[in-house]
Amino acid sequence: MTQVGEGHETAADADGPVMTFGAPTAGEILAERYQLEEHVNDDSAGRQVWRGIDVILRRPVAVVLRYPGGDSATEMLQAAVDASRVIHPNLVGVYDAIDEGTRSYVVREWVDGVSLRELVAQEGPLDPGRATAIAHAIADALAAVHATGMVHGNIHPGTTLIGDDGRVVLADARADSADSTEADIRRVGGLLYFALTAHWPQAEVGRSALTDANRDASGNPAAPRQIRAGVPAYLDDLTMDLLDKRVQAPGADALAAELARLDAADEDYDDVGPLRFTQGAATAEPARNNSKIIIGVAALAVIALIGLVFGIRAITASSNPKTTSTTQANAGDNQSGGGTEAPAPKPEKIKLTADMVRIVDPPKGDRSDAPEAKNVVDGDPDTAWETHRFNTAKFGNLKTGMGVLINLGTPRNLADVRVETSSPGVGMEIRTGASDPGDSSAGDDKVSTTFKKLGEADAESKTDGTNRIFNVFDASTKYQYVLVWITELPRADDGDRYQVSVNEISVYGY
Template identity: 50%
Template structure:
C-alpha cells in the first residue's frame, strides 16, 4: 500500500538523507515511532515508512523529509492543519515533528490500495462502487471546507480504499492556486476516473500515472457514457457537469448531499434496478456539450424522484391496509415488491412489541455523544423523542450518516415499519442485516458496511413508512439510516425521532 502516492509534479527537489542520518528499520523517532518497513518515495523525494507507535501499539505511516527546518515548513503546516479536521473519510494525522536535520509527519496507516492502484488492477468500476467512492471523497472535502481550509491535492493517488471498504482522502496540500471550486471539480474528476479510468487533466490539475480523458472535436472531455456502457443517465450528467469549466461548481456540502442520494452503500436499489424516473437530459434540464444549463438544475430531477418515492411508499402501505385491489398493479413502495395476498400474514399485521434494550444508535463517524435515549423511539409516546445534536453543516459533510438499529429478538416475518418525526426533511432509508456486531465504533462500521438496503433514501414529510417486505422472508435486524437532517430554520440541522413501529404477523 502506498500511503503517499506520486504527487502532481512538484518543482521542489528534496535532498537525500546524509548517509549517517539515513533512516533504518528499527530506528525510533521521537522516542515513540519505530520504523518497520520502507514503503516508497513520492515524486518530491519524501520517504514513506510503515511504523509502529510503541506507546499505543498501532501501525502508523511515517512521512520523512530531509532536511527539516524552513524547507519542511510547508509540509508541517499542512499536517497541523489536517490534524484539526477529524472525519471518517480523512486520513488521521497524529503528529508532526521538526528535528532540523529532518522532519516527519505521523499519520494513520491505511491497509489497502489507492484508487489509481485499484483501477490499474480491476479496470473502471461499476457505477455503484464509483458513486460510493465519490461520495466519501465529497464528504471529506466538505468537512475540510467547513473549517475554512482547502485540500488542494485530490487525485487517484490520494484517494485510499481500505481493505474493510472504508474510503479516505489523504495528503492535503493546498497552495495559492487552490480554490474551493478546484477541490469540488476534483471530486467530479474522481467520479469520472472511477467510471472511465481516465482523468480529465485539462479541467482539473493533472494526476500522475493515469491517461487523460478522451476528447471530442471541441477539446471537451466526453461524457462517461460515451466511453463505456451501463452508466446511469443521472450519474453521467452529474460527473460531466462537475468537471465542466463552463459551470460554476456548487459547494462541497451540496455535492456530498447529492451523492448521498446516489450512493450505492445507502441506495443499492437506486443504481441496480430501473429507476421510476429516468434522469434524462430533458428531465434534468441538462443539454449535452455546447449548451447544457447550469449544474444546479440537477436538484430538480432529484426532488422529483424523492417525491415519487414518498408517494410510492404511501400507496404501498395503503394497499397492505386493504386499499383498492385495482391499484395493486402499481406495485409496492419505492419500487419494492407488492405484498402477496396468498401470504395472508401481511393482510393482518400487528405491532411487534419492542423494548428500549432492542434499539440502539449507530454512529460510525461521530463523536459517540448522541447514543442515549434511543429507547424513546419505542416507548409508545409521541411526546418523547430521540434527538441528534444540532449541526451547523449538512450531516454528510460531517459523517456518512446515522442510524437506529432495531433487534426484533429473532428471525421473523415483517409487514411494515413506520416512523414519526418531529419535523419534516429527514432523508431516510431502511436496511437489514444478519447480526449486530456490538455498539462500539468498529461494530458500527461493520453495520454500515454489511447491512443491505430494503429501500432507497427518501425525504420524509413528518412520517415515513415501508410495507414492501417479502412475505416469505424473515428479518431480525433492521436499521433506519439517515443521510440528511431537517433544517431547523436558523441555519442548523437537527433530527427528532418520536416513535418507530414495526408490524408483523
C-alpha cells in the first residue's frame, strides 16, 4: 500500500538528498504517543513511511519520518501545518508535526486502500466514469485548499488515494515557491490523463517511475482517444485543455463544478453542452447596473464611429498610387521576400483500400487469414484481422513476428501510422522496405528479413491501451512500403493461449 506519493521527483527537498540513519524499529513510540507498527515504504524524497497507532486515541495513523530534522525539514513541517488547517472529506487529515532535531515527522490519517498509481497498475486504465469521479474529488479538495490562499503542490497518482470504502483523498501537500494554483489545476488534467490511459503526461516530473505519455515530434502528448478507444470526445477535450498551457486554466471551484456535471451525467456526455470554464463558473455573476450598461453602449458607439473614420481613410489611402505600404494579407505576394512564412502542412489521412494491404505470416504460415487483410482498412472497427492462437506470446520457435504490409502505390512523405487493436499488451514496431517481393510464403520470408525497423525507442513498444501512434518517419524521406509488425501477443480473451485482432490501421502523410 502506498501512503505517500512522489510528486516532486526531480527535487525531493530544497536542501538535497535526505540521509537516513538510525532507522526506527517496529514498536518504538514517538512523542510518547505514536507507536510504529510497520514500515510501508520510502517516498521519492527518501522519507520513511510507517503505519502506526495513536496510543492515546487508539486510531491508525501514517507517520512520515525525515532524517535529519532541523532547518532542512522546515518545508515539510510547514506544509503539514498549513494542510492541517484545511478540513475537507477529500483531503487526508494531518494530526501532528514534530521536529526532534536529528529527525522530524508528520503524523496524518491512515487510509486503508491504494493509490491511483497502484490501482491503474493493477486494473489498467479506468473507465471514463470512474476517472471523472476521481478527478472530481481531487478538484473539490483543491477548491478548499485554494480558498485559503494555499497551494498543494503535490498532485500525483501516488498522492491520490482511493480508500477501500470508495473515498478519494489527496495526501501530502509539499508546495514550494515554484508551485502555483495553476500548476495544481494542470496536475488534475494529468490525473485524468493517467486514469484514462495509464500514461503520465507531465514532462516536468522528470525521473518518474510512471510510463510516459506517447508524444509527437514536438513533445506534446497524444490525446487519450488516440491511445485508447471508448474515451468520450468531451472528456478527451477537457483533459487536453487542462494540460495545454495555451488554454487558460479555470479556478479549482470552476473545474470542480464542471467535473460535477460530468460525474452526474453517468458517463453519458452527449448532452452535457460546451465547456463552461469561460462562462463565469468560478464566481457568481455580479448584479447588472443599468447606468453602466448605458455608458458601455455609448462607449461602443464612439469606438464604432472612430473605426468608421479610420476605415474610410484606409480605403482612400489604398486608392492612392503613391502608397508604398502593404497589408499583412498581401505581403506574401511581395517578390522581395518580405511576406509571412507559410504555415506547416497539416498531415492528412491517406485513403487505403483492400488491394493496398496484405498479411505477412512467415515462415510458411498457412495464409488462411489472408482475406481478413481488407478488414484493417475498411473504416469499421468492428471488423478485424484476427491472428491465429499461439502457445507463447512471442510465437515460440515458429516465427519472429507477423503483420500487415501496406503498399501506398507511390512514395509519400509520412507523418504517422495509427493502429487499433482488440487488446492492450501488443508488442509492435514499424518497418519499411524497398519493394514487395510477392504475396507468397517466400515473399513473406523475404519481407520479414529485409524490411528494417524505423526509429529507436519509439519504434517498438508494448501497448498499454488499444490504440498506438507511431511517429517514426524521417521528414526528408519518402516511403511506399510500410510494415506494421507484431512481435508479441497478449493473452486471448478467454485466457487460452495468445492472440490479438487488429481492427484498424490508418496512415497519415503530406
